[in-house]
Amino acid sequence: MEGASAQADKPLRRLLAYMRMAPGGYVLGGVLTLLYAVFFQLIPLAIRDIVAAFEDAPDAVGRAILWLVAASVFLALARLFSRIVMFNIGRQIEFRIRNDYFAHLQSLPQSFYLAHRTGDLMSRAVNDINSIRMFLGMGLLNLLQTPVLFAGALIVLLPVDAMLTLCALGPFPLFVLITRHYSRYMFQANLAGQEQLGKVSTVVQENASGALVVKAYDLSNLERDRFEDQNQELFRRMMKVGVMQTTMFASVSLVPALSAAVVLWLGGQRVQTGLLGTEDLWLFWGLIGMLTFPTMMLGFVVSITQRGLAALERLGAVLDIVPSIRDREDVAAVSEIKGRVEFRNLTFTYPGSYVPALKGIDLTVEAGSTVGIVGPVGSGKTTLVSLVPRLLEVDDGSILIDGVDLNRMPVHLLRSSIAMVPQDSFLFSISVAENIRYGVPDAHLVEVRRAAARAQVEREIEEFEDGFDTVVGERGVTLSGGQRQRVALARAMILRPSILILDDSLSSVDHGTEEAILGDLEGRRRGRTCFIVAHRISAVRHADQIVVLENGRITERGTHRELVELGGFYARLHHRQELLSELELKEPA
Template sequence: MFKTFERLYPFLYKHRFRYLLGIIWIFLADVMQMFMPKVLGKLIDDLGSGALSFRSLLYGLLVILGSALLTVLFRYLWRMYIFGTARTLEYDLRNMLFSHLLTLSPNWYNRRKVGDLMAHATNDIGAVRFAFGGGVVMFFDTLILVTMTLFVMITTINLKLTLIAIIPLPLIAIISHRFGGLIHHRFREAQEAFSRLSERVQENISGARVVRAFVQEEAEIEKFNEASHQVLEKNTRLIRVQSIFQPVIQLFVGLSMLIVLIVGGGMVLSNTITIGDFVAFTAYLGMLVWPMRAIGWVINILQRGAASMDRLNRLFEETPDICDGPDTDYSIRTLKGHIEIKALTFTYPGQNKAALKDINLSVPPGHTVGIIGKTGSGKTTLVSLLARLYEAPPGTIFIDGHPIHRIPLSVLRGAIGFVPQDHFLFSMSIYDNIAFGVEKASLQEVEQAARMASVHTSIMDFPDAYQTMVGERGVTLSGGQKQRISIARALLKKPAILILDDALSAVDAHTEAEILKNLKQSPTPRTTFIIAHRTSAVEHADEIIVLDEGHIVERGHHDTLLAQGGVYARMVEEQSLRGHLEAIL
């Protein structure tokens, strides 16, 4: 179990004094509890012998009251120190997980589901926090209280009676060990079932429109019920173990009390101990009931925390496919956008067929390249490799003469403004969405980027203008508005390289022309890649390349390609004809 929590050792070392103070407060709280039974027993003996005076009664009551008040104070302090530190652990662990997730490559996310990751960030981290909060308190409270209580019982009352009373304790320890491993395994199964349920809920909420459009409500409810039943079944299996575990512990606690009543009662009758000693002993034994029960809870809590930490460790052990390596040249701080691609052939991990084959391309700084081709021809793959979302073979891509692998990732991606096909917007204001990635961007700068993306007028039509909240994934906006806001976000970075991956598909021809005109007239020099299905989006590019099944089958200027009468010319002709037919109809 200790190896499972190894990742948390730096945190525990950093906060060792807070935990130490918390344990000291637990110790002092337990010390205060030791006074009350002994004082009560003394008062009973004095009452029985007739030696009880008003002064001794008042003194005894004040000691009991003072001990109770100090116990309350010390319990407040250990809660602040231990529970407070556990909350800090939860905060740090959640930040660690979030930071780590952001380093992982897109291909990793293709294999994972959001619901599962959310379960890790909520349930699993919560279980670890409780292990280092309530679990730590129960462990040390049990250890200290049992040790002190037994010491007082042995030294001040009767050794023989104490030894008889603690006979069940070793049995409790053995049972706790046996049940601990079973609880760990079944709790992990329950957490994994909850992760699958979270995945189902997240997918249905995100795809609610699709579910309704295809009238799949009943089918999805049935799938949800099946996943929910799995959670119920796994938790029921866990509860079965816990339901046996706790009563068995209680059985041995009750057995201990029975032994004390029989043996202790006989000792009182034989005058071996006084009635006051018997009352005090019974009170001390009652104080041992909580630690005996807590043994089971401690094992349960720590095993749950260990199972959750086990799941988190598997996430932390995932490494990004793409990161800065030992040959990274950190002297490279800026890029101008001169791109060379030499004999690039690329195959996605786990695939047999190459997505790109023998690509050669030279793009001077400030030039615009149009990329045309049918779906699946490799257009997005090519620009994804430029941004190192996937790793290109060594020696195939150079930017400003530097091999792309040697450019620090932060410099490379900081120099690229990427507008992907999936134009994702965050659930915040339009201003915040456009300013995302640029610290302290002024409203004037944001508006300028929006004007270049031809979306400023649309934004000003909203009642709250740039402070309009867009909803999750930009649900309150049209497809064209989302695309243009994504373009504005990329332009605000003033990147050396701008990539528009089918980023004009949802806008009309007039708006498309306006955006392209703004980009061409922009005073900021940038190398631009425009991926499009409509040839009108690339006809003014400095060079157009036509991809087909990963190959460049044609390249050149718009007029040159038309004159060749090849694939590009046929696409222009087909789209022109389609436009005429739509106008007529």
């Protein structure tokens, strides 16, 4: 128990903070619960009156029965409203936690998403938060209510026969022992189950996202086996939870049975010896009987609580991550970015990796100039450009923008002044126009069109049936790879960034389109710094400087002409591509 309660401590504190947001609801819920407890006791009292009336005053039977009916109706009403109030609070807190979870996810850096699986994050957002709500509604309601019911029972029964009351309620502490015993294992079992649910969600999510690959490689069977394995494990872990839950439930239900036996045995004797009236035996019998259900519910609540705590723990594991990329206390008072970028002896290693992806990078890119970055696959190009908008964390002093340490730049300013078209552009399932104006939600359609025109994709968009209103992706048309790249480019261009980063963003467009886009960038560049990562020489040959990255190091740098003369990687790449394009030109002849 110690282990479980120590672990349960922190999540509980988080939960309490949420509960404090709805104090009114809890007061109302508390009052209704008290009322419920009062009517609860009135029922066995009414039964006693009926029995007594039958013995002594048959005239009063009718009135006593009316009492019973009225108490039952009020009990039902109090039960109804206390549940509505408590379940409502549960829903409200669920709503807030889910919003906070989402907002928190948004604040986490790229490295977090590299280390966590989407399916698991989704499972936390859905299943775990659901478990927390169950705990807050049904769980808390019973946790609050049952002790009040027992206190009420003591108040009613003690004056009638203290000895019998103590004996009848004697078995109930057994309940605490039983649930203590089980909850020790249940927390871990639930945690294991919920973790596995996250894994199952991941397989489903990856197969939905990668459906094309699975089909193309005819791996449906393999994936099905993989899913079955994970699902089998889920089944096993959930069965374990289920078995624990039912055995606990069964053991708990023995407690009231034991108590009823005590009432009948001891109470019966006391009636025979005249120490107790028959109607009082009925009162004991009725009240103990009525306590059976709440006691069993409390057993159920113990398991809901363990599941809720396990869910809180899983959620806390994400919520507790402090976003490493946020404004520091020594944030610089900068309101504009001109675009001079300086890398100073930069070495970068991905979290969890042993080999640095970038080593000893020294590079200065003057404001308004263009730098071309080429190099073999995996040489560190994407890594290098991802550091500029601070998608990954670097050491102080290794990157400066306009002479200010990148880590001291206001994050908001960075993100609004730097536009990056990633290598693998993601578009949302919204219209093309909305995708393009993503960074400037109030941009006018004219601006959207202008950006699309500059990205050389306007004509193609207009040819879609719904033009710029065409919905992209899951709910609409599938854009070609080249169209996607250019829509992503338009999305970056509409921002009018001080620094524009194209990470191999023109790889899927033909040569003519590439030239048109670069020509446009060139013409309008005025004061805009450009990073152009490319595998094709044609995309970087006009850049003010070009660097070659190999194995995380800059191995060549200079202008196109200088690098061709140097005779290294760049020159070889250049010659190869020249030969290829000559061949292509000759072919149609």
